[in-house]
Amino acid sequence: MSHLSRIRLTSQRPLLLAIAATLLAACATRVRLAPAIYAPPVAVVQVRIAPPPLPVYVQPPCPVAGWIWTPGYWRWGPAGYFWVPGTWVAPPRVGLLWTPGYWGFVGGVYLWHAGYWGPHVGFYGGVHYGFGYDGDGYFGGRWVGREFVYNRAVTRVNVTIIHNTYNETVINHVNVSRVSYNGGPGGVYAVPTVQERRAQQERHFPPTSMQRRQVYRAQREPALLARENRGRPPIAATMRPGAFHARGVIRARGAVRAQYSRHAPWRNDQRWRRTARPGYSPRRKYMQTRPRPRRDRRPLRRSQKRKEQRRRKRPFSA
Numbered sequence: 001m002s003h004l005s006r007i008r009l010t011s012q013r014p015l016l017l018a019i020a021a022t023l024l025a026a027c028a029t030r031v032r033l034a035p036a037i038y039a040p041p042v043a044v045v046q047v048r049i050a051p052p053p054l055p056v057y058v059q060p061p062c063p064v065a066g067w068i069w070t071p072g073y074w075r076w077g078p079a080g081y082f083w084v085p086g087t088w089v090a091p092p093r094v095g096l097l098w099t100p101g102y103w104g105f106v107g108g109v110y111l112w113h114a115g116y117w118g119p120h121v122g123f124y125g126g127v128h129y130g131f132g133y134d135g136d137g138y139f140g141g142r143w144v145g146r147e148f149v150y151n152r153a154v155t156r157v158n159v160t161i162i163h164n165t166y167n168e169t170v171i172n173h174v175n176v177s178r179v180s181y182n183g184g185p186g187g188v189y190a191v192p193t194v195q196e197r198r199a200q201q202e203r204h205f206p207p208t209s210m211q212r213r214q215v216y217r218a219q220r221e222p223a224l225l226a227r228e229n230r231g232r233p234p235i236a237a238t239m240r241p242g243a244f245h246a247r248g249v250i251r252a253r254g255a256v257r258a259q260y261s262r263h264a265p266w267r268n269d270q271r272w273r274r275t276a277r278p279g280y281s282p283r284r285k286y287m288q289t290r291p292r293p294r295r296d297r298r299p300l301r302r303s304q305k306r307k308e309q310r311r312r313k314r315p316f317s318a
Contacts, residue, residue: 045076045112050186051103052081052226053178055252057236059131059156062088063248065164066148069140069155070098070211071129072237074180074226076112077219081226083233084218085250086131087241092117092205094146097138099199100124105184116206122199125182126190131155132170135190139170210241217242 051074059069072086091098101115102125113125121138132140132154141150149164150157157165181187192200218224221244223234232252239248 046109047076047103047112048109049081050105050110050184051076051180052231054127054129054180055083055232055236056178057086057250057252059086060088060237060239060248060250062150062155062157062162063239064088064090065162066090068098068148069131070115071100071131071133073101073129074103075215075218079225079227082218082221083224083226083229083236084215085224085233085235085244086129086237087214088239089208089210089241092208095119095143096205097121097143100127100129100133102127103181105181105187110181110184114207116204117208118199118202118204120195120199120202123190123192123196126188127180127182128177128188134170135188136193136196139168214238214241217244 054072054074057072062069067088067090070087070089073084074081075084076082089098096117097120098117099115099122102113103110104113104125105111115124116122124133124135126135127133128135132138132151139151140155141148143149144164147164149166150162151170152159152165152167153169159165177188179186179188182190218235221235222228229252234251235244235249236252237250238244238246240246243249
């Protein structure tokens with residue numbers, strides 16, 4: 001090796017050492033990936049029958065400070081619509097709010113849009129679930145630092161247990177109804193606002209295990225089927241998730257009768273059109289369609305009797 005080559009290697013040695021150190025540091029450094037963003041499933045369930053109206057019930061008091069109210073809703077299962085009672089749930093982390101799911105009418109079918117947790121309340125079809133969910137946003141409380149404060153004007157809390165409250169009157173600018181779906185015949189007409197579109201682009205979190213337990217228990221409760229309770233579920237709300245037979249269970253006070261409401265849940269169904277009309281009675285329909293009883297024949301006159309006897313005595317001819 002010549003003297004000139006030794007000089008070149010000596011001058012490039014600091015540069016080579018710096019490159020090698022950079023490569024070793026890159027290999028030793030843990031690669032951090034961006035957290036996955038939860039996207040709520042869209043159109044998981046498609047039904048051709050509209051969901052029943054929302055039942056009327058009172059809200060149970062909040063059992064634990066920091067829990068957030070999740071309203072009840074109608075869900076579809078193998079046996080038809082069943083009611084998922086509203087309940088208080090602990091959020092997955094501080095600062096998150098619940099966006100309820102909703103039914104939307106698109107292309108002749110009703111699609112279920114699942115709910116999610118996020119920093120802001122998104123679009124939930126304009127459905128008036130009540131207790132702060134008036135179709136646009138949530139007015140039942142808000143986060144102040146790491147504490148959730150409750151609005152006593154629309155939320156039921158026990159002030160002896162929960163002290164972080166305030167009182168703010170909420171004015172409804174929309175017609176309050178019990179309709180449980182968006183769009184379609186008789187449905188709520190609402191479109192996402194600018195704030196709700198921004199909320200849809202934020203990072204979302206799926207329902208917690210407590211919420212999934214609520215749905216699991218509701219699907220296996222025969223009394224919560226719409227065909228059994230006629231829109232009046234005996235368990236409309238619970239104080240804690242899954243506590244269907246414990247203290248604090250709220251029963252529905254009533255619901256809009258489908259037969260006389262223009263928002264009838266089965267209005268699109270042909271069976272509903274045949275049966276749910278004023279003055280309809282299954283017994284009357286049965287009496288009109290059943291065959292009339294056969295009356296006894298009147299006694300034949302003498303001339304008719306002779307003709308009948310001659311006809312019978314007449315020999316058969318092929």
